[in-house]
Amino acid sequence: MRIYLRVAWLSCRRYATYRAATVAGAFTNTVFGFIRAYVLLAVWHARPHLGGYDATDAVTYCFLGQSLIMVLAIFGGELDLAERVRTGDIGIDLYRPVDFQAWWYAGDLGRGLYQVLVRGLPPFIVGALVFRLRLPRSPGLWLAFAVAVLLALSVSFALRYLIALTTFWIVDNRGIETLGGVAAMFFSGMLLPLVMFPGWLGSTARALPWAAMVQVPADVFLGKHGGDALIDVLGWQLAWVVALFVAGRVMTRVAARHLAVSGG
Amino acid sequence: MVDALRGYALVASAWARAAAQYRVSLSTMIFSTLLITGLDFVEILIVFANTHRLAGFTVAQVAFLYGVAATCLGLADLLIGSIERLGERIRDGSFDAMLVRPIPALALAAADRFSVRRVGKLIQSIAILCWALAALDLGMTLERVGLLVLMLASGTVIFLAVFVVGAAFQFVAPGGRETMNAFTYGGGYLTQFPLAIYGRHLVQLVTFVIPLGFINWYPALQFLRAPDPLHLPAALHYLSPAVAALLVLVALGAWTTGLRRYRSTGS
Numbered sequence: 001m002r003i004y005l006r007v008a009w010l011s012c013r014r015y016a017t018y019r020a021a022t023v024a025g026a027f028t029n030t031v032f033g034f035i036r037a038y039v040l041l042a043v044w045h046a047r048p049h050l051g052g053y054d055a056t057d058a059v060t061y062c063f064l065g066q067s068l069i070m071v072l073a074i075f076g077g078e079l080d081l082a083e084r085v086r087t088g089d090i091g092i093d094l095y096r097p098v099d100f101q102a103w104w105y106a107g108d109l110g111r112g113l114y115q116v117l118v119r120g121l122p123p124f125i126v127g128a129l130v131f132r133l134r135l136p137r138s139p140g141l142w143l144a145f146a147v148a149v150l151l152a153l154s155v156s157f158a159l160r161y162l163i164a165l166t167t168f169w170i171v172d173n174r175g176i177e178t179l180g181g182v183a184a185m186f187f188s189g190m191l192l193p194l195v196m197f198p199g200w201l202g203s204t205a206r207a208l209p210w211a212a213m214v215q216v217p218a219d220v221f222l223g224k225h226g227g228d229a230l231i232d233v234l235g236w237q238l239a240w241v242v243a244l245f246v247a248g249r250v251m252t253r254v255a256a257r258h259l260a261v262s263g264g
Numbered sequence: 265m266v267d268a269l270r271g272y273a274l275v276a277s278a279w280a281r282a283a284a285q286y287r288v289s290l291s292t293m294i295f296s297t298l299l300i301t302g303l304d305f306v307e308i309l310i311v312f313a314n315t316h317r318l319a320g321f322t323v324a325q326v327a328f329l330y331g332v333a334a335t336c337l338g339l340a341d342l343l344i345g346s347i348e349r350l351g352e353r354i355r356d357g358s359f360d361a362m363l364v365r366p367i368p369a370l371a372l373a374a375a376d377r378f379s380v381r382r383v384g385k386l387i388q389s390i391a392i393l394c395w396a397l398a399a400l401d402l403g404m405t406l407e408r409v410g411l412l413v414l415m416l417a418s419g420t421v422i423f424l425a426v427f428v429v430g431a432a433f434q435f436v437a438p439g440g441r442e443t444m445n446a447f448t449y450g451g452g453y454l455t456q457f458p459l460a461i462y463g464r465h466l467v468q469l470v471t472f473v474i475p476l477g478f479i480n481w482y483p484a485l486q487f488l489r490a491p492d493p494l495h496l497p498a499a500l501h502y503l504s505p506a507v508a509a510l511l512v513l514v515a516l517g518a519w520t521t522g523l524r525r526y527r528s529t530g531s
Contacts, residue, residue, distance in 0.1 A: 018439065019439075020437055020438075020439030020440055021439045021440075021441070021442060023440075024437075024439065024440045024441065024442035024443040025442045027442070027443055027446060028442045028443065028445050028446040028450065031446040031450045032446070032450055032453065034466070035450065035453055035454045035462075038457075038461050038462045038463065038466070039311070039457055039461060041461070042318050042319050042457075042461035043311055043314055043315055043318070045319075046314075046315035046317065046318070047314055047315055050314055172289065174293075175292045175293070175296055178296045178300065179296065179299075181300075182296075182299060182300050182303060185303065186303055186306070191303065191307050192307055192310055192311070196310055196311070196313075196314055197310060198310070198313040198314070
């Protein structure tokens with residue numbers, strides 16, 4: 001267990017070295033937060049109770065989404081796994097006396113926790129200075145939100161891990177990575193809250209694992225689920241985490257058997 | 265100037281030929297670019313699945329605003345989008361090599377890694393613009409055709425200038441590439457909706473400070489004969505070419521200043 005904590009900590013430190021890029025990125029997330037907030041305000045001006053949200057909920061949702069972009073690496077990537085398969089360094093990784101999937105998971109958790117501080121807090125705080133945002137009322141709800149974000153990060157990791165593993169078969173997997181990023185952006189509710197999606201598109205989007213990434217944590221934050229419903233929705237996230245991790249384990253095994261490292 | 269353009273064309277076509285060697289890869293990249301940028305429009309359609317009008321504007325009118333902004337951004341991005349990687353070139357020292365070549369550095373930096381796949385974005389934007397024009401069903405008078413051409417030309421030039429200013433900023437902050445995205449892609453996203461939805465201060469900001477409003481909003485008010493919800497003087501509707509020309513001067517000034525400050529990272 002200690003080794004994984006160490007991996008997480010080192011990954012956290014590694015990301016802390018890119019300071020200028022971090023400030024630039026947080027600035028851009030904040031700018032987009034403002035533009036999106038006005039779009040949503042215009043929609044909620046026309047439809048004040050759309051999807052059970054009021055205007056304050058919608059704007060809060062928008063800034064939560066901007067804060068979660070880098071934490072959850074919604075655009076994809078942020079795992080060196082694919083690059084290491086391409087270069088052949090993966091041979092070393094497979095020899096390490098640790099669990100392969102857990103090794104990468106630990107690194108990604110370290111990255112995510114660091115991003116919560118530097119990419120998560122700034123857009124939300126700046127947003128709260130200009131707009132009226134809604135905060136969870138009880139400490140219990142804050143705790144539930146923390147759990148929901150951790151589960152969201154786990155779902156995000158598990159999906160990106162599966163995508164990265166495709167490099168074992170397709171060396172240039174940028175096309176798949178791009179499609180994965182598009183799906184995540186659209187179906188997580190990062191672009192627009194899933195409550196705005198009409199009819200079958202909405203119900204499908206809410207059933208897919210990407211909904212566990214932005215829509216579910218945001219609903220927990222806004223207090224849309226109380227009591228048993230809260231347990232249910234966290235359980236739903238956990239179910240996706242388990243299913244996707246199992247898929248990742250199976251695929252790792254097949255991939256390792258398939259692997260032939262080229263070069264010398 | 266002629267030297268710069270010839271140099272640009274030479275380098276850009278070399279990159280294009282290189283990309284064309286991998287046909288499957290290139291066509292899938294064009295397709296996925298088309299798909300990603302298509303999402304922006306799907307977003308607009310979802311907004312209009314919930315309401316018939318956004319700040320008084322119909323879906324065809326917003327599609328028109330989107331089509332113009334996205335076409336201008338797409339064209340500027342295709343032409344000099346790669347300039348946003350200038351910071352990387354500065355950090356790894358390869359920018360020095362551009363300075364010793366007999367072509368102006370700006371032309372080289374703009375043509376660097378010219379990527380054909382960005383055509384995907386342009387195709388998608390032009391398609392939406394055509395659909396919007398058909399759906400609006402306005403009489404295409406000579407004035408409207410002129411306005412449209414002027415709008416597309418000055419909008420593209422405004423975005424080109426924004427790209428150059430963003431690149432010049434990287435002489436000061438080589439890691440600040442993402443800041444630039446807030447103005448280029450952020451500007452594209454902002455202008456795809458009617459400016460009427462934004463707060464008064466934000467509209468003043470994109471009219472008088474960072475004049476993104478002149479890309480499509482002001483000329484479009486004239487084109488669509490839509491009343492200005494913010495009641496600004498109608499003279500603004502025709503100012504886009506002047507604003508674009510002014511921004512070119514600002515961009516060239518920023519680039520020259522940045523270049524003068526540049527010190528090699530050494531080798």
